Amino acid sequence: MLNINEDTITQAVLASMDDRCDARLRTIITSLVQNLHSFARDVQLTEAEWFKAIQFLTEAGQITDDKRQEFILLSDTLGLSMLVMAQNNKKPTECTEATVFGPFYVEGAPEYENGADIANGARGEPCFVSGQVRGLGGTPVSNAQIDVWQSDEDGYYDVQRPSEGSAVVSHQARGSLRSGPDGRFHFRSILAEAYPIPHDGPVGRMLEALGRHPWRPAHLHFMIKAPGYDTLITHVFRDGDRYLNSDAVFGVRSTLITDWVQHDAGLAPDGSKMEKPFYTVNYDFILNPAEVSA
Structure with missing residues (x-):
């Protein structure tokens, strides 16, 4: 050599x-x-450019901790996350499309019964979410594990907001529930709002240098698991959002966009009386059968 x-x-x-x-x-x-x-x-x-790249990656590692994953943000904003996801999630067109996982999923989220309020005090306008989990042939998928998480109206996930005076995170707008015998689920949360990805670090500086914004359109995260089916990781996006065509992480798919319907104060879907306007959103998920190993 x-x-x-x-x-x-x-x-x-x-x-x-x-x-x-x-x-x-x-x-x-x-x-x-x-x-x-x-x-x-x-x-x-050039050597100077190579060294600047090394500094960039070093800073990405230094800012990463158990609440923030700068390398996922880098992968997301360069389109690599969506490329890898698309390569590994080829499914029949009838199935719900997958999209990026994102850096804010938390293992062991609180478990809730259907109909519960998973907002747990998160700031935002009330929103009632419902839907059904089905297989390709339309068969309801019962007892599917449905993990859901979202940001609050200020654009922050709970893991970005430690409890005041404590390093412990109080879980808000996040939870895990199960579909019923008919595959249906429903819960109360808050209205999904657009928010910027963390941009006070090296990835944010990269976006600024490229003339790109850090914003993501309003969405709910879902991860759905059920025996006999592929795990689905996806979002449901709010129709009409200004960032649907310029998502900073390239995660939007037209089939994942749906209406959030505003209602005047009155009777909510769960029978409670709402003193102020609220929203509802309904979205059904179609799972792909898992391949059976020989």
């Missing part, structure tokens, strides 16, 4: 890998090295 130059460095790196390494790892690293080196040659990358 003596006298390596810019023309021979790529093959030297590839030849350095032991033949006994994992075959899939070898495939991935081979392509990664080839494409990285091609990129550097294509743009004639």
Whole structure:
């Protein structure tokens, strides 16, 4: 490996890998090295630009913690998250489309019965959410686990708002419930509002330098799991939002856009009396059957 130059460095790196390494790892690293080196040659990358990129990645790691994942934001804003998701979620057209997971999912969210108020004090106008989980043939999927999470009216998720005077997060506008025997579910939360992704770090500076905004259109996150079906990770977007055509993370699909209907004060879907206007949204999810291993 003596006298390596810019023309021979790529093959030297590839030849350095032991033949006994994992075959899939070898495939991935081979392509990664080839494409990285091609990129550097294509743009004639300077040392100053290379060092600035190293600083950028270092800062992304330094700002990342258990409440913020800057590398997911980077992947999302470069379209990589949606590309990987699309490659791995090819389904019949009748199925509900998947979209990005996002950085604000939390394991072990509070469990609720159908009809519960999962807002738990989150700021926002009241909204009643309902729908049905079905299989491809229209069969209701009972006892499906439905995880839902969203931001408040100020654009913050609960994990971004530690309880006052405490480092412990109080879960709001987040919960897990189960579909009924008929596949239906319903709960109360708050109106979905547009919000900016965290942009006070390196990813935000990148977006600003590119002349891009950090905003996401109003949406609810859903993750639905049921035996015999592929797990569905998706959003439901609020029709009419100004950012539907310029989502900072490229996650919008037209089939995931639906109406949020405003109602005057009066009787809510759950029979309660509302003293102020409220919203309702209904959306059905169609799951894809899981492949059965031979």
